[in-house]
Amino acid sequence: MLKSRRTILRASAGLLIAGPMFGNRQALAQTPACDDSPTPRQIEGPFYTPQTPRRSKLVDGLQGETLVLEGRVLSTTCQPLANAIVDLWSCDAAGEYDNSGFKLRGHQLTDAKGRFRFETLMPGSYGNSSFRRTPHLHVKVQGPSTPLLTTQLYFPNEPLNARDSFYSPALLVKFSQTKPLLKVATFDFVLPVQAKG
Template sequence: MLNSRRQLLQAGAGLLLVGPVAHPLQALAQTPVCDDSPTPRQIEGPFYTPQTPKRSDLTSGLSGQVLVLEGRVLNTQCQPIANAIVDLWGCDAQGNYDNKGFKLRGHQFTDSQGRFRFQTIKPGAYGNSSFRRTPHLHVKVQGQGTPLLTTQLYFPDEPLNQQDGFYNPALLVQIGESKAQTVLASFDFVLPARSEG
């Protein structure tokens, strides 16, 4: 029985010698799997408010489908970036931004594993017949030594995605288990080093 990582590595190394079909080391990878291309940038839009509260629950007592957004901030080597700021803002379920206060706005810092987790309200679509935005979230992300990333996140299977000129499938969240009025979404941000940005 293999009872240590060293033994597993030794076994894997042996198997790798017998032919190209055995790849046991892949299952032992400690580095999280990520797409190492930096997350695409998008415009800030007109509704950013600086100096948001530091908090994870942005729901602000508003009605709508609760959206839990979690993920990590990584560098282009797929390593976690701790203490990166993640500043999230969005409109409510009816497509309205709170431009006087901080409803549905807030920031937090990633933990030692680069993780963040917000609870907010799933945004609605907004605009008119000539300029319609599909549901999206706005976000600014920055780690120490990285350029500031300003971008937006989108949701799969939204009917308006293809009609929104800003929509980018590289910015789709992954939808996880959803219960009743709560939907779980995840997204990993990949930040370049300052010299790469």
Template sequence: MAGMPLRLGGRVLDPACRPLAGVLVDLWQADAEGRYDNDGFRLRGHVVTDAEGRWAFDTVRPGLYPGRTRHLHVKLQPAGGRVLTTQLYFPGEPGNARDGIFDARLLMAVGGNDDEMLARFDFVLAEG
């Protein structure tokens, strides 16, 4: 798939910083050109956290589209718990300041090199 490879991951923890296993992490995003696949399943997927609360995806950096900054959509659902729906953002994006939905608390830690972008975000889920 065209675009900058993005390796994204992190952990899901409870408020006492204990890992949460078995949390469904669902990700969807635009492609490198800013287009969503509304007819199929490209750039959509899910994983379940392991015993250490770890989750990870290999994807591409999403493109921009009018009115929004660069972002990823995420849903998390612990077994038997409520669904958290949110978005993750890239630091340093010019569109962050103009995007009415942007929340700086949801900035990922981003690094990498010219060949691959690495991003991390740890979620803390309250009970219930």
């Protein structure tokens, strides 16, 4: 089985720590400060609404399991991209999209360190018995001088991941907190630009 770049980088980091035992620490290159592969693109899907409000709280009083999504937008040289637009949308816990308003939709601009933070709800799954989408978030990301990235994010340990043909392990968020009714997830987007965007 092919190893992912992330796995290889982790293995390299392990070698770096183990290096002095074998006297080869100087020979090993340093690992980069981020996974520098551009984030893979995925389809937009049929439920995108343009001109979303600029805000970080998307829940609009909806009840459900809160999901905080935070992370950074980076270049392929791991430089933070300030003023990048991050536009997020998802369905609710029942798998329904708000296609007439802006519930669970919104965008924000990254700060000077390339950071963003959304407060939304854990999305449910939707579809039918022959094809059911695993829980996911939709997102569009664009730096001031980068191409537009449209993609989707997925969650670890979801039973439907293995049956969803769009699912990609390269687009998995990482949970830093999973309390009842509150999950905190992180994901860093890498855009195909070397300099600051």
